[in-house]
Amino acid sequence: MKYYKVAVLGATGLVGREMIKILEERNFPIKQLKLLASNRSAGKKISFKGEKLQVESCNESSFQNVDIALFSAGNEAGKYFGKIAAHNGTLVIDNSSAFRMDKAVPLVVPEVNAADILNHNGIIANPNCSTIQLVLVLKPIYDEVGINRLVISTYQSVSGTGKKAIQELLEQSEAILSESGFQPKIYPHQIAFNVLPHIDKFENNGYTREEMKLIYETRKIFHDEDIKITATTVRVPVIIGHSESVYLETGQNILLADLKQLMNIAPGVKLVDDPENNIYPLPIISKFEDEVMVGRIRQDLDLNNGFNLWIVGNNLRKGAALNAVQIAEHVINSFK
Amino acid sequence: MKYYKVAVLGATGLVGREMIKILEERNFPIKQLKLLASNRSAGKKISFKGEKLQVESCNESSFQNVDIALFSAGNEAGKYFGKIAAHNGTLVIDNSSAFRMDKAVPLVVPEVNAADILNHNGIIANPNCSTIQLVLVLKPIYDEVGINRLVISTYQSVSGTGKKAIQELLEQSEAILSESGFQPKIYPHQIAFNVLPHIDKFENNGYTREEMKLIYETRKIFHDEDIKITATTVRVPVIIGHSESVYLETGQNILLADLKQLMNIAPGVKLVDDPENNIYPLPIISKFEDEVMVGRIRQDLDLNNGFNLWIVGNNLRKGAALNAVQIAEHVINSFK
Numbered sequence: 204m205k206y207y208k209v210a211v212l213g214a215t216g217l218v219g220r221e222m223i224k225i226l227e228e229r230n231f232p233i234k235q236l237k238l239l240a241s242n243r244s245a246g247k248k249i250s251f252k253g254e255k256l257q258v259e260s261c262n263e264s265s266f267q268n269v270d271i272a273l274f275s276a277g278n279e280a281g282k283y284f285g286k287i288a289a290h291n292g293t294l295v296i297d298n299s300s301a302f303r304m305d306k307a308v309p310l311v312v313p314e315v316n317a318a319d320i321l322n323h324n325g326i327i328a329n330p331n332c333s334t335i336q337l338v339l340v341l342k343p344i345y346d347e348v349g350i351n352r353l354v355i356s357t358y359q360s361v362s363g364t365g366k367k368a369i370q371e372l373l374e375q376s377e378a379i380l381s382e383s384g385f386q387p388k389i390y391p392h393q394i395a396f397n398v399l400p401h402i403d404k405f406e407n408n409g410y411t412r413e414e415m416k417l418i419y420e421t422r423k424i425f426h427d428e429d430i431k432i433t434a435t436t437v438r439v440p441v442i443i444g445h446s447e448s449v450y451l452e453t454g455q456n457i458l459l460a461d462l463k464q465l466m467n468i469a470p471g472v473k474l475v476d477d478p479e480n481n482i483y484p485l486p487i488i489s490k491f492e493d494e495v496m497v498g499r500i501r502q503d504l505d506l507n508n509g510f511n512l513w514i515v516g517n518n519l520r521k522g523a524a525l526n527a528v529q530i531a532e533h534v535i536n537s538f539k
Numbered sequence: 540m541k542y543y544k545v546a547v548l549g550a551t552g553l554v555g556r557e558m559i560k561i562l563e564e565r566n567f568p569i570k571q572l573k574l575l576a577s578n579r580s581a582g583k584k585i586s587f588k589g590e591k592l593q594v595e596s597c598n599e600s601s602f603q604n605v606d607i608a609l610f611s612a613g614n615e616a617g618k619y620f621g622k623i624a625a626h627n628g629t630l631v632i633d634n635s636s637a638f639r640m641d642k643a644v645p646l647v648v649p650e651v652n653a654a655d656i657l658n659h660n661g662i663i664a665n666p667n668c669s670t671i672q673l674v675l676v677l678k679p680i681y682d683e684v685g686i687n688r689l690v691i692s693t694y695q696s697v698s699g700t701g702k703k704a705i706q707e708l709l710e711q712s713e714a715i716l717s718e719s720g721f722q723p724k725i726y727p728h729q730i731a732f733n734v735l736p737h738i739d740k741f742e743n744n745g746y747t748r749e750e751m752k753l754i755y756e757t758r759k760i761f762h763d764e765d766i767k768i769t770a771t772t773v774r775v776p777v778i779i780g781h782s783e784s785v786y787l788e789t790g791q792n793i794l795l796a797d798l799k800q801l802m803n804i805a806p807g808v809k810l811v812d813d814p815e816n817n818i819y820p821l822p823i824i825s826k827f828e829d830e831v832m833v834g835r836i837r838q839d840l841d842l843n844n845g846f847n848l849w850i851v852g853n854n855l856r857k858g859a860a861l862n863a864v865q866i867a868e869h870v871i872n873s874f875k
Contacts (some may be wrong), residue, residue, distance in 0.1 A: 352841075356692035356784035358734045358773065372732075376712050391817040396708075396778050398694045398822060400835050400849045405814045409837030418840070431841040435784040435849065437694065440776050442732050448692035448771040450786075478741045481727040486734060499736050501745030504754070505688075505767040513736045513771065 206234035207535065210269045210293070212284060213276035214238035214258050215247050217366050218298060221524035222273050227252055229528060232535065239265055241280070266293045271534070273527050274298055289325030294534060296327050296527045300412075303328040303420060310423050313529045314470040315342045320533050327530055332522030333357055333413070333436065333445055334420040336495040339521070340472055340514050341451070343465040345425060349454025351508075352431035355417060358439045358446035359402060360486060363518050364389060372440055390438065399438040411436055444486025445522060447514040452506065459502045462510060466497050471521065476500055484515035493520055542570035543871065546605045546629070548620060549612035550574035550594050551583050553702050554634060557860035558609050563588055565864060568871065575601055577616070602629045607870070609863050610634055625661030630870060632663050632863045636748075639664040639756060646759050649865045650806040651678045656869050663866055668858030669693055669749070669772065669781055670756040672831040675857070676808055676850050677787070679801040681761060685790025687844075688767035691753060694775045694782035695738060696822060699854050700725060708776055726774065735774040747772055780822025781858060783850040788842065795838045798846060802833050807857065812836055820851035829856055 209226065213219040219240070226233060236251055238258045245260035259265065261280070266272060266288035274281050274297040281299035288295050302308040309319035310328045315338050320327060330338070341350060361368040368389045375395035378385040387393055391401070402413035413436040422428050439446075466474045475484045476498035484496035495516040503509025516522050545562065549555040555576070562569060572587055574594045581596035595601065597616070602608060602624035610617050610633040617635035624631050638644040645655035646664045651674050656663060666674070677686060697704040704725045711731035714721040723729055727737065738749035746754075749772040758764050775782075802810045811820045812834035820832035831852040839845025852858050 354690045354786045356771075358694070358775070373716060377716055380709060380713055380716070392821060393823055396776060396823070398775055398777060398782055400782070400784070400819050401814070401817065408840065409814065409835070410840075431839075433786060433839045433841070433845065433847060435692075435786075435835070435847055437782075437784065439694070439734055440732060441734060446734055446736070446773075448736070448773065448784075450690045450769060450771075478737070478745065481737065483736050485728060487729055487732070499745070499771070503767075503769045504744065504746075505769070509769065511769060511771055 204232055205535070206232045207270040208235045208237070208268055209233050210237040210239055210266060210272040212239040212261055212272060212274045212280065214249060215240045215244040216275055217362055217519055218275040218523040220249065221519045222275065222527060223249060223251055225520070225524050225528045229532070231528060231531065237265070237269060263287055266291050269293045271296070271531050273531065275523065275527075285326055293325070294323070294327070295325060296329060296530050298329040298523055298527055300331065300416060302326050303330065303416070304423065310420060311530050312338055312424060312526060313533050314339055316424050317533050320530065321537065327534075329523065329527045329530065330420045330424065331413070331416045332363055332516070332518040333359060333447065334417055334424070335522050335526050336445065336514055336516030337417065337447060337449065338421055338424050339495045340466065340469065340497045340512065343469045344451070344453060344462065347465060348457045350430055351452045351454055353421070353433070354450040355432070355434040356448045357434070357436045358441070358448070359436060360441040360444050360518060361394060361438065362443045363445065368394075369442055372442065376440070394438060395440050397440065400435060402436040402438055441486045443517060443519060444489035444515055445518045446484070446486055449512045449514055450503075451510050451512065453508045453510070456507045459500070459510070463500055466500065471495060472497055474498065484513055486515055489515050489517040492517055493525055495521055540568055541871070542568045543606040544571045544573070544604055545569050546573040546575055546602060546608040548575040548597055548608060548610045548616065550585060551576045551580040552611055553698055553855055554611040554859040556585065557855045558611065558863060559585055559587055561856070561860050561864045565868070567864060567867065573601070573605060599623055602627050605629045607632070607867050609867065611859065611863075621662055629661070630659070630663070631661060632665060632866050634665040634859055634863055636667065636752060638662050639666065639752070640759065646756060647866050648674050648760060648862060649869050650675055652760050653869050656866065657873065663870075665859065665863045665866065666756045666760065667749070667752040668699055668852070668854040669695060669783065670753055670760070671858050671862050672781060672850055672852030673753065673783060673785065674757055674760050675831045676802065676805065676833045676848065679805045680787070680789060680798065683801055684793045686766055687788045687790055689757070689769070690786040691768070691770040692784045693770070693772045694777070694784070695772060696777040696780050696854060697730060697774065698779045699781065704730075705778055708778065712776070730774060731776050733776065736771060738772040738774055746770075777822045779853060779855060780825035780851055781854045782820070782822055785848045785850055786839075787846050787848065789844045789846070792843045795836070795846070799836055802836065807831060808833055810834065820849055822851055825851050825853040828853055829861055831857055
């Protein structure tokens with residue numbers, strides 16, 4: 204078996220730490236793990252397989268002899284170091300949106316479009332958290348009967364923003380419970396006991412970038428520009444786990460029972476759908492789940508080809524770190 | 540000016556107390572206010588226009604000589620006392636779902652279908668909170684270009700369930716922040732830092748009653764059984780204020796600017812739509828708003844007649860108590 208020199212850029216962030224945990228859990232064949240971050244975080248120590256590894260400050264020569272680099276460091280650092288690393292021969296799997304819509308860069312969820320991995324030129328993009336859990340559930344439906352349109356409303360947790368947003372939610376909650384004051388810092392408005400129909404920046408068309416990501420990334424992953432998609436993305440006071448209320452219209456009719464059966468066998472997907480016993484996907488459960496959960500599956504009462512789904516995924520794991528590691532696994536398996 | 544003997548049944552509940560406040564705020568022409576509740580709450584005192592009124596236990600003879608009774612006491616009490624009171628000649632405005640789909644009972648949002656009030660037989664039903672804020676926003680659009688279909692996802696606050704649910708949310712939040720244990724009582728699962736795709740009971744078709752209320756009540760209020768409606772209703776850890784992500788398809792095309800202009804002049808509706816300055820409807824603002832807020836209005840990027848709206852309303856006031864008092868005002872104005 205071959206062993207690889209692996210780097211994690213953004214090692215001290217929520218997703219970076221999860222990447223390191225997952226590399227360990229899945230016993231990724233590593234001969235050396237290099238932890239990289241900004242100057243600010245350099246010197247911190249993070250455990251990996253019983254060893255304390257010191258985080259190094261990332262610079263232009265950090266990727267020499269690195270085989271695979273997992274990036275979770277935002278768009279700017281992703282773009283800058285991604286190009287340098289790829290140029291050095293490192294395979295970069297980037298979790299930012301810097302390269303996602305670049306035609307030369309595959310955008311991959313392994314269970315959905317693993318074949319696209321082969322077309323990489325040194326960089327593979329990890330889709331946005333809300334896209335990953337969506338396409339994973341849609342894939343078997345798409346293959347079986349096609350998908351004409353999607354109307355999506357999301358309920359996204361604050362961990363999607365990062366550590367400081369979790370802290371802000373907890374501190375605001377505490378301030379409100381103790382009736383003391385606070386000043387929103389990470390979000391433009393109070394997030395505790397509130398919901399914000401605003402994730403990422405607003406585009407000129409009135410949609411947020413987060414909403415546009417769902418549209419563009421889904422179409423790119425399915426190689427299908429004809430799926431009609433519209434979305435409203437909303438931040439909710441949840442710590443981990445993104446939920447999505449998804450209305451879909453299939454191309455051909457399908458029986459509800461058959462659609463549920465598709466979910467039952469879909470890779471990476473867990474059918475959690477027994478409402479009579481109060482069993483349906485919940486963000487608090489997703490903390491312990493690598494599979495994306497789908498439930499509350501029901502047919503539109505007016506349209507035979509219309510269905511509602513409730514999809515919940517762990518945005519830090521399958522929505523980010525796990526998917527990136529799975530891409531890396533596919534790459535090394537294709538070397539064999 | 541005529542003055543009325545008014546009763547409030549369920550006077551100690553969240554909505555009942557709001558009804559009493561609103562009767563005072565709007566200076567409803569009252570000669571005597573009778574506060575009624577279950578045995579358990581009898582004896583409590585509630586302020587009205589500077590006086591402390593004692594809550595009486597409701598019984599079969601409570602409505603003698605009462606002109607108008609505002610009910611917020613649930614389905615069973617609503618049905619039982621509603622029939623008795625109406626039989627006695629009291630006009631009952633009931634906030635439960637007991638009579639809403641009864642063909643002999645008007646279901647009214649005054650700004651939308653005030654004319655229906657005239658057809659009452661002693662009972663008028665107040666729609667569900669999530670329906671009221673929806674139809675208020677849709678009304679001018681419906682009148683101008685028609686509405687073919689609606690796909691709705693809600694973000695509903697715990698005050699819709701009642702006082703004990705607010706207490707549960709606050710206590711659970713505190714327990715989680717202090718890392719102590721708790722047992723869900725009001726909801727089947729933890730509601731703090733979580734979202735529940737489950738409001739009211741599940742029907743055999745997989746939809747919840749709350750989802751079916753949105754469908755049936757909207758059609759009844761518009762007198763239009765042809766509007767295609769599908770909904771997912773979700774409880775979120777918010778104290779007051781229901782939010783709705785609404786996708787709609789109009790009958791005829793309409794320009795985005797014209798649709799916004801309709802919202803600008805719609806009675807009971809406030810356009811809150813300046814995303815570039817982080818201005819959009821939020822549940823925490825709805826606490827101070829009697830108008831239903833609409834924002835994030837944008838056109839579907841694939842369909843000319845498709846639009847997304849974000850609608851937020853105060854579920855205790857316009858979503859319940861205020862609408863009931865407004866119905867009463869319409870009734871007494873039609874007596875004149």
